[in-house]
Amino acid sequence: MTKVLITGFSGFVGSHLLDELKKDFHIKLLGRNKPLGDYDFLHASIDDSTDYSPILQDVDVVIHVAARAHIMNDTATDPLEAFRAVNVRGTLNLAHQAAQSGVKRFIYISSIKVNGEQTPFEKPFKFSDQRMPEDAYGLSKSEAEQQLLLLSKKTAMEYVFIRPPLVYGKGVKANFSALMKLVGKKLPLPFGAINANKRSLVSVYNLVDLIKVCIEHPHAANQTFLVSDGDDLSTTAMVKLMAEVQGVKPLLIPLPVWFIKLIGKLTGKSDMISRLTESLRVDITHTQETLNWTPPLSVKEGFAKCID
Numbered sequence: 001m002t003k004v005l006i007t008g009f010s011g012f013v014g015s016h017l018l019d020e021l022k023k024d025f026h027i028k029l030l031g032r033n034k035p036l037g038d039y040d041f042l043h044a045s046i047d048d049s050t051d052y053s054p055i056l057q058d059v060d061v062v063i064h065v066a067a068r069a070h071i072m073n074d075t076a077t078d079p080l081e082a083f084r085a086v087n088v089r090g091t092l093n094l095a096h097q098a099a100q101s102g103v104k105r106f107i108y109i110s111s112i113k114v115n116g117e118q119t120p121f122e123k124p125f126k127f128s129d130q131r132m133p134e135d136a137y138g139l140s141k142s143e144a145e146q147q148l149l150l151l152s153k154k155t156a157m158e159y160v161f162i163r164p165p166l167v168y169g170k171g172v173k174a175n176f177s178a179l180m181k182l183v184g185k186k187l188p189l190p191f192g193a194i195n196a197n198k199r200s201l202v203s204v205y206n207l208v209d210l211i212k213v214c215i216e217h218p219h220a221a222n223q224t225f226l227v228s229d230g231d232d233l234s235t236t237a238m239v240k241l242m243a244e245v246q247g248v249k250p251l252l253i254p255l256p257v258w259f260i261k262l263i264g265k266l267t268g269k270s271d272m273i274s275r276l277t278e279s280l281r282v283d284i285t286h287t288q289e290t291l292n293w294t295p296p297l298s299v300k301e302g303f304a305k306c307i308d
Contacts, residue, residue: 008066046090083140113138124281169204192252203302
């Protein structure tokens, strides 16, 4: 049985991943929170000094989910350095030791922020596009990918990069959860005119399914994969779908987009407003063709699972 080490198993994506993979693989865990259940476990952080060799013994595949996550209002004195400490140097320390321990494949859960923050309406990001990160988090993920590429050329360990856009599902927090709740309460929302943009999303269930495929698929070796639900939505369409799965009628006020952007600028929330008004689309053709993979759940099915 393939032995798989998961980092970040107690987080949103990691916990869903663990629930799925424990059915079919021998699982080892690395993290700061003790797991529920009988697992091989190393209590450790992701940094540039920890010795991971005890948990890496006999591991075939590492799935590296743990990271310093994107933070909207970062209070770190030097945000880029804080991201690099975990996402670059910590990742490389783990990867170097994994290669030395004979790990065959290192699956790195990266971010679409490596590609950039937004796309022209008819030009979705592709896996082969030049990296264009715009913030400290995206830059740290991009630098980690580049370091892992160099490592793979010096060792026998394969890499797999997976770059998801916004990930949602049962247990998700932050803006997606807040918006879903507002829609469910039938509160009026000023998004009725934001229908010219398109956003790619991915349910955690589709993301986990792709990760599972990448564990053993021979064509996943040394590849970069973009992932989504395969159906991009405008903000207006997203709110309407959120209402539909909750059995309520959306109350959408058609405020002009320029006015919403002005409010964002005046309140210092331009970044958040940009995520509501601009497009960010990903092309998953390469992922589908390389792995013969199709997202198992539709967007509607994924939204419905958020409220089950």
